[in-house]
Amino acid sequence: xxxxxxxxxxxxxxxxxxxxxxxxxxxxxxxxxxxxxxxxxxxxxxxxxxxxxxxxxxxxxxxxxxxxxxxxxxxxxxxxxxxxxxxxxxxxxxxxxxxxxxxxxxxxxxxxxxxxxxxxxxxxxxxxxxxxxxxxxxxxxxxxxxxxxxxxxxxxxxxxxxxxxxxxxxxxxxxxxxxxxxx
Amino acid sequence: xxxxxxxxxxxxxxxxxxxxxxxxxxxxxxxxxxxxxxxxxxxxxxxxxxxxxxxxxxxxxxxxxxxxxxxxxxxxxxxxxxxxxxxxxxxxxxxxxxxxxxxxxxxxxxxxxxxxxxxxxxxxxxxxxxxxxxxxxxxxxxxxxxxxxxxxxxxxxxxxxxxxxxxxxxxxxxxxxxxxxxx
DNA sequence: GACCCCTGCGTCAATCCGCCACAGGCGGCT
DNA sequence: AGCCGCCTGTGGCGGATTGACGCAGGGGTC
Numbered sequence: 163x164x165x166x167x168x169x170x171x172x173x174x175x176x177x178x179x180x181x182x183x184x185x186x187x188x189x190x191x192x193x194x195x196x197x198x199x200x201x202x203x204x205x206x207x208x209x210x211x212x213x214x215x216x217x218x219x220x221x222x223x224x225x226x227x228x229x230x231x232x233x234x235x236x237x238x239x240x241x242x243x244x245x246x247x248x249x250x251x252x253x254x255x256x257x258x259x260x261x262x263x264x265x266x267x268x269x270x271x272x273x274x275x276x277x278x279x280x281x282x283x284x285x286x287x288x289x290x291x292x293x294x295x296x297x298x299x300x301x302x303x304x305x306x307x308x309x310x311x312x313x314x315x316x317x318x319x320x321x322x323x324x325x326x327x328x329x330x331x332x333x334x335x336x337x338x339x340x341x342x343x344x345x
Numbered sequence: 346x347x348x349x350x351x352x353x354x355x356x357x358x359x360x361x362x363x364x365x366x367x368x369x370x371x372x373x374x375x376x377x378x379x380x381x382x383x384x385x386x387x388x389x390x391x392x393x394x395x396x397x398x399x400x401x402x403x404x405x406x407x408x409x410x411x412x413x414x415x416x417x418x419x420x421x422x423x424x425x426x427x428x429x430x431x432x433x434x435x436x437x438x439x440x441x442x443x444x445x446x447x448x449x450x451x452x453x454x455x456x457x458x459x460x461x462x463x464x465x466x467x468x469x470x471x472x473x474x475x476x477x478x479x480x481x482x483x484x485x486x487x488x489x490x491x492x493x494x495x496x497x498x499x500x501x502x503x504x505x506x507x508x509x510x511x512x513x514x515x516x517x518x519x520x521x522x523x524x525x526x527x528x
Numbered sequence: 529g530a531c532c533c534c535t536g537c538g539t540c541a542a543t544c545c546g547c548c549a550c551a552g553g554c555g556g557c558t
Numbered sequence: 559a560g561c562c563g564c565c566t567g568t569g570g571c572g573g574a575t576t577g578a579c580g581c582a583g584g585g586g587t588c
Contacts, residue, residue: 249431249448252432252435253436253439253446256435262436291429291502293502293503293504294481294505297480298480298481301477305474313534313535313536322577323576326575326577328536329575496566497564506545506547508547511568512545529588530587531588532586534583535584536581536582538580538581539578539580540578541577542578543575544576545572545573545575546571546572546573547573551567553566557560557561557562
């Protein structure tokens with residue numbers, strides 16, 4: 163056993179936290195905060211069974227690590243994680259060899275499952291148009307996450323008043339701080 | 346050239362219209378309204394350079410056509426079109442061999458471009474978090490489209506009051522009034 | 529200390545929402 | 559023909575929500 167995993171993530175808190183939790187699940191975790199570190203790990207390590215890549219590490223694009231990674235460890239399972247994901251980006255990542263693509267916030271269960279499952283044989287009942295409220299709420303959470311919980315900044319990029327964001331957040335004490343399962 | 350294209354789409358109006366426009370672009374179009382028809386075309390036709398698959402054709406899943414299609418015509422470029430798409434669905438389609446994945450409504454230019462471009466070398470500046478209002482508006486448009494413009498039904502699945510939807514729609518004469526491009 | 533930006537909270541007027549109506553259109557049904 | 563069901567527009571009203579204030583305090587940086 164002792165699966166080896168590369169974790170590329172530039173958010174310090176998330177990198178440490180997620181890394182610890184993955185170790186508890188039996189992975190040997192190589193934490194990287196930048197593309198450079200990741201490239202070093204890639205050449206120095208003997209084996210790599212999985213990788214979790216943040217799509218946006220500072221100015222670099224985590225996707226660029228996919229090809230060299232697969233070239234050296236063709237059996238490595240790659241999960242791309244991103245703050246704000248899009249369908250075109252997911253397609254691009256998948257075409258370049260990623261096994262799965264997730265948007266933050268994602269629970270550990272989400273992550274492990276995405277890493278292990280084979281997404282292509284998903285039964286996938288796709289057309290369940292979400293309610294406006296759900297859509298809004300999830301988007302708000304994502305943007306908030308994207309700004310490290312900074313309410314003012316999030317409100318600015320959401321195009322709504324800071325006060326309004328505060329009020330909305332207060333109404334849902336659920337799910338924001340505890341990376342719980344949603345959906 | 347006379348490229349051959351398979352078009353699988355269960356909405357009658359869209360199938361005819363899109364088919365016509367594709368023919369004007371030099372494609373020889375094989376229109377299919379069901380998986381069965383598509384399977385027939387697949388076995389009878391001599392050549393196939395491209396395919397546009399609706400993900401939801403009645404009860405079937407258009408994705409199931411990807412493998413047989415690629416098995417017979419490995420060079421065929423496959424575009425999956427869907428009413429309401431999701432990232433997991435896009436990943437699944439791509440892993441099964443689709444070249445690209447689009448959500449309706451999509452303009453002809455979108456479609457042609459998605460069919461021809463190589464989505465994996467997308468420059469892809471991904472994190473441009475949209476404003477809440479934009480997100481909402483686009484989602485409303487999509488759901489409306491999904492219900493053929495039926496305001497009451499759309500409001501129901503959006504989880505808001507019909508009156509509210511009406512009022513919101515009235516406030517944006519902007520990008521919605523052109524029945525020009527699709528349908 | 530002087531800034532600067534953040535967070536939380538209160539207030540108040542303007543706006544929006546949900547819900548009640550109503551009238552009319554369209555299509556299928558007995 | 560009626561009747562029924564569902565759709566679309568429109569109006570109005572009470573209550574909720576929003577946006578723009580202000581203010582106190584926390585936490586950085588120069």
